[in-house]
Each structure stands twice: as C-alpha cells, then as structure tokens.
Amino acid sequence: MAVLTVNDLCKTFGAGTARANRVLDHITFDVRGQTFVSIVGPSGCGKSTLLNIISGVETHTSGEISVTSDAGKPARLGYVFQDPRLLPWRSVRRNMLYVQDADDEVTRRRVDTYLDMVGLGKHGDFFPGQLSGGMQQRVGIARAFAVEPDLLIMDEPFSHLDAITARGLRAQLQDIWAQSKKTVVFVTHDVVEAVELSDRIIVLQPGGRIFEDITIDLPRPRRQSDPAVATLQAEVLARLENMKAMTPQVAAAG
Amino acid sequence: MTATLTPRRSTEELASSRPAWQKRITSDRAARFTFYVAAFALWLVLAGLFERIPGPPSVVDRLVEEFRRGEVFGNFADTFYRFGIGVALSIVVGILVGVLVGLSPMARAFLESPVMVALSIPAIMWAFLTVMWFGFGHTSPIVTTFLTAVPFMIVNVAQGVLGVSRDLRDMSSSYGVPLRRRVSDLVLPAVMGYVMAGIRFVVIMGWNGVLLAEWFGGSGGAGYRARYWYDANQFAGFAAWVVLFVGVIIILDQLIFERLSRRAFRWRDAAH
Numbered sequence: 162m163a164v165l166t167v168n169d170l171c172k173t174f175g176a177g178t179a180r181a182n183r184v185l186d187h188i189t190f191d192v193r194g195q196t197f198v199s200i201v202g203p204s205g206c207g208k209s210t211l212l213n214i215i216s217g218v219e220t221h222t223s224g225e226i227s228v229t230s231d232a233g234k235p236a237r238l239g240y241v242f243q244d245p246r247l248l249p250w251r252s253v254r255r256n257m258l259y260v261q262d263a264d265d266e267v268t269r270r271r272v273d274t275y276l277d278m279v280g281l282g283k284h285g286d287f288f289p290g291q292l293s294g295g296m297q298q299r300v301g302i303a304r305a306f307a308v309e310p311d312l313l314i315m316d317e318p319f320s321h322l323d324a325i326t327a328r329g330l331r332a333q334l335q336d337i338w339a340q341s342k343k344t345v346v347f348v349t350h351d352v353v354e355a356v357e358l359s360d361r362i363i364v365l366q367p368g369g370r371i372f373e374d375i376t377i378d379l380p381r382p383r384r385q386s387d388p389a390v391a392t393l394q395a396e397v398l399a400r401l402e403n404m405k406a407m408t409p410q411v412a413a414a415g
Numbered sequence: 416m417t418a419t420l421t422p423r424r425s426t427e428e429l430a431s432s433r434p435a436w437q438k439r440i441t442s443d444r445a446a447r448f449t450f451y452v453a454a455f456a457l458w459l460v461l462a463g464l465f466e467r468i469p470g471p472p473s474v475v476d477r478l479v480e481e482f483r484r485g486e487v488f489g490n491f492a493d494t495f496y497r498f499g500i501g502v503a504l505s506i507v508v509g510i511l512v513g514v515l516v517g518l519s520p521m522a523r524a525f526l527e528s529p530v531m532v533a534l535s536i537p538a539i540m541w542a543f544l545t546v547m548w549f550g551f552g553h554t555s556p557i558v559t560t561f562l563t564a565v566p567f568m569i570v571n572v573a574q575g576v577l578g579v580s581r582d583l584r585d586m587s588s589s590y591g592v593p594l595r596r597r598v599s600d601l602v603l604p605a606v607m608g609y610v611m612a613g614i615r616f617v618v619i620m621g622w623n624g625v626l627l628a629e630w631f632g633g634s635g636g637a638g639y640r641a642r643y644w645y646d647a648n649q650f651a652g653f654a655a656w657v658v659l660f661v662g663v664i665i666i667l668d669q670l671i672f673e674r675l676s677r678r679a680f681r682w683r684d685a686a687h
Contacts, residue, residue: 213585216588216589217588217589218585218588218589238589238590238591239590240586240589240590242582242586244582246582246583246585246586248583248600248601248604250604250605250607251600251604255600259587259592259596259600259601260586260587260590260592308590314589
C-alpha cells in the first residue's frame with residue numbers, strides 16, 4: 162500500500178508562451194492505505210494528465226507530489242492504461258515479465274498466478290494479436306497487479322470495451338483488489354462505474370480544479386442492482402449536473 | 416429500393432474454387448520465374464542483334480572454363496572474406512549508432528550531417544580513396560564495403576527508433592523498465608523491419624563496394640577477375656562474372672533474407 166500526497170499541484174502546457182494552457186489548477190488531496198479512489202470529470206479536465214504526473218511520465222509545473230510506500234520508501238507503481246499497451250512481438254507471459262524487476266522462478270509463478278486470476282492462465286504463450294480486445298485489457302490488468310505495486314493507477318481501463326466485458330472485468334477487479342489490498346487511483350468519466358468501485362470520488366471540473374471530494378460508504382461487493390448503490394449513483398450524477406450548471410463552459414462542451 | 420449483395424465467399428472457399436494449375440501460375444514463385452525467363456529471352460534477342468553482346472552459349476562456355484580452372488572458388492573466397500567482414504561491421508556499427516542517433520537528440524545533432532555526407536559519396540569514390548590509403552590487399556575492399564554500406568544501416572535504424580510507439584515508451588517509463596531491457600525488448604523488435612531493410616541495403620551496397628574496390632585495387636577476387644577479362648577485351652569472360660555477381664545477390668536475397676524476415680516477423684503472422 163502507498164501514501165500519495167498531492168499538494169497545490171499545477172500543470173500548464175506551454176508555460177511561459179502565448180499558448181499556455183493550464184490543465185491542473187492548485188490540486189490538493191492525499192490517499193492512504195487500501196483505498197480505492199476514483200477521479201471523475203468531463204473530458205479535458207486533466208484527469209489523465211494528473212495520472213501521468215503521479216506515474217512520473219509527465220512533469221508538473223508547480224506544487225508538490227510524493228508517492229511513498231507504507232514503509233516510507235519510494236513506491237512501486239502499476240499502471241493500467243485505456244488501451245492494453247502490450248508489446249505485439251512478445252508473448253503474453255513475456256509482456257508480463259517485461260515490467261518485472263526479476264525474471265526468476267518466483268516472479269514467473271507470480272505472473273502465472275495473476276494470469277490465472279484474470280482467466281488467461283492458458284494464454285501465456287499467445288501473442289497479443291491472437292487475443293480479443295477484452296482479453297488484452299485483462300493482460301494489462303494482470304501485468305499491473307503482478308508487479309505487486311504499492312500504488313495502482315488505472316486510466317479509464319474499461320472505456321474501450323463493450324458493456325458486458327467491462328462489467329465482468331469490473332467484478333474481477335473488485336475481487337483482485339479485495340485480495341491484494343492495494344492503493345488504487347482510478348480515472349473514469351463513468352459515474353456509475355466510480356460509485357460501484359470506489360471508497361472516494363474526487364470530482365475534477367474543467368480548468369483542472371477539484372470540485373468535490375465524495376466519500377462512498379457502502380458495503381462490498383457492490384452490485385448495480387442494489388438500491389443503495391443506484392440511489393448513490395443518482396445522487397452523484399445530480400451533483401455533477403449541478404457542477405455543469407455552475408460552470409458554463411462545461412455545458413457548452415456538452 | 417432493395418440492394419442486392421453479392422454473395423461473399425470465405426478465403427477457404429476461394430482457395431478451393433481455383434484449380435491447382437491456376438494457383439501455380441499466379442503464385443509469387445511463378446512471377447519470379449517468369450521474370451528470369453523474360454530476362455533470358457531478352458538476352459538472347461540482344462545477343463542475336465548486336466555482335467558486341469555475347470550470347471548465352473559463349474558465356475556458359477567461359478563460366479565452365481573458369482570453374483574448371485578453379486578461378487571461381489578461389490576468387491569468390493577472397494571476395495566473400497572481404498565482403499563478410501565489411502558487411503558484418505556495417506550491420507553491428509550501423510545498429511549501435513542508429514539506436515544511439517534515434518534515442519539521443521545530442522547524438523542526432525552530432526552525427527546527422529556526417530551520415531548524410533557519407534550517404535552522398537558514391538562507392539566508386541570510396542574505392543579510389545581506400546586504394547590510395549591502404550593499397551592493394553584485403554583492407555581496401557573491406558573498408559570500402561563498410562563505408563559504402565554503414566550509412567544506410569544507420570539511417571534506417573535511426574528512423575525505426577524514432578518511430579517507436581510513444582505509448583509503449585510511456586508504458587515502459589511508468590513501470591521503470593531499465594534501459595537495457597527497453598532496448599532489447601522494445602526498441603530492437605520495433606525497429607526490426609527497418610533493420611531488415613537496412614541489411615538489404617547493406618548487402619547490395621556492400622556488394623557494389625567490394626567489387627569496385629577489387630576492380631580498381633585488387634590483386635584477386637571476383638571484381639579483379641571481371642576486370643581481367645574486361646582488360647583482355649573478352650566480353651564473354653566479363654559477362655560470365657557479371658552473371659555470377661547477379662546470381663550471388665539473388666541467392667543471398669532469396670535464401671537468407673526471406674528466411675530471416677519470416678523468422679523476425681513470426682509474431683505478425685501468428686496474429687492472422
């Protein structure tokens with residue numbers, strides 16, 4: 162598990178130029194322990210940029226960010242992207258091993274365990290091109306868990322999948338998360354998905370400010386058919402509608 | 416209005432609907448064979464029309480004679496020794512420098528101009544220069560082969576590295592994959608198509624280079640032997656060596672590159 166601290170974080174693309182575009186504006190929050198936090202908001206509000214800064218792929222313009230393990234050491238990160246991002250010339254198993262620290266017997270067993278957990282135990286020797294989109298995304302999820310990360314980052318991992326496949330993967334994700342006890346930061350624009358999966362929902366508004374930080378206090382496992390889940394989903398949606406009404410540019414963006 | 420769709424047929428149906436002879440004459444192999452037959456027929460026609468072009472019978476006679484005297488194996492042994500070293504050096508150095516140029520903007524800025532200059536220098540110039548520098552012997556053809564071929568390898572590999580998927584590079588960064596593994600598992604396989612194209616260029620340009628260097632400054636080798644017949648005004652002997660040069664390139668291309676390509680891209684074939 163990890164401690165993620167974001168303090169007064171700003172990100173401006175093209176800072177200091179005439180085309181400067183601020184996408185994150187004084188963001189402050191922290192995440193600790195086995196918590197599942199979702200970041201929701203309309204397209205272009207800076208969700209993916211925030212994840213890229215957390216993962217170190219992108220640099221921030223000002224403010225502070227730190228990701229440490231519970232023991233205070235630099236945290237190990239796992240990242241599930243919108244698309245699977247697999248090496249097409251390597252087998253599924255080699256793709257999993259590519260991001261591991263070691264290539265020993267213990268690591269191989271762990272890789273196979275996570276492949277089993279996502280139902281792909283028999284596909285380790287397949288090339289990604291031989292799998293469906295949903296299966297490839299399951300490899301991406303297994304790869305992220307198999308590094309045994311302190312912090313798991315997920316960027317709209319189900320947005321490219323059909324509804325049934327996405328529902329199955331969400332259920333699988335909840336099971337694996339419950340077993341592995343990771344800190345998860347999950348980006349989505351789907352409020353229904355966020356309520357089903359999260360302990361907390363951070364709502365970003367256009368311009369990259371935090372609009373609201375909502376705690377979801379519902380028992381797990383959650384099912385969309387559960388009236389309490391449906392009620393909360395409706396409530397969060399209403400708050401987002403409220404945000405839209407308060408920020409005219411969101412309404413214009415659609 | 417109702418649109419009528421033409422019944423679609425599966426690839427299996429299409430394959431089984433064509434008779435075997437039709438599949439044979441429209442195959443890649445048949446196309447290649449047709450080219451060789453057409454080229455041979457053209458040669459026959461030109462030889463019949465022009466006295467200065469030797470026909471196949473006199474060239475074959477000369478070839479047999481060269482084989483009988485042991486000239487072919489002896490000279491080709493020399494040529495392949497020089498060509499092999501020059502090509503191997505070009506491939507290794509070309510991949511290393513190409514990866515460096517592709518990965519490092521500083522290396523790119525430093526090496527871009529010299530590589531472009533080297534690309535624009537024809538093999539014949541390198542042949543003259545190396546003969547002046549190193550005299551007659553193995554060194555001139557080896558260095559000519561290397562200098563002629565290596566810029567093509569560098570440019571191809573650098574282009575490939577620059578084209579490596581940004582998404583996969585970001586994925587590797589986010590997981591903290593070490594540089595060595597990124598090069599071996601991401602960069603090199605991603606540039607394999609460019610490497611294969613580069614090797615093809617290296618072999619063809621290197622072959623040009625080694626023959627030219629031997630022609631102008633050799634004391635043995637296939638290029639030297641071709642010049643021997645040229646200087647003796649024996650066009651049949653000269654043409655016999657040209658046939659051998661062409662034959663070597665065809666054999667290298669068909670037997671080695673085709674197989675290497677199939678092996679390098681088996682992951683792509685597996686997906687279809």
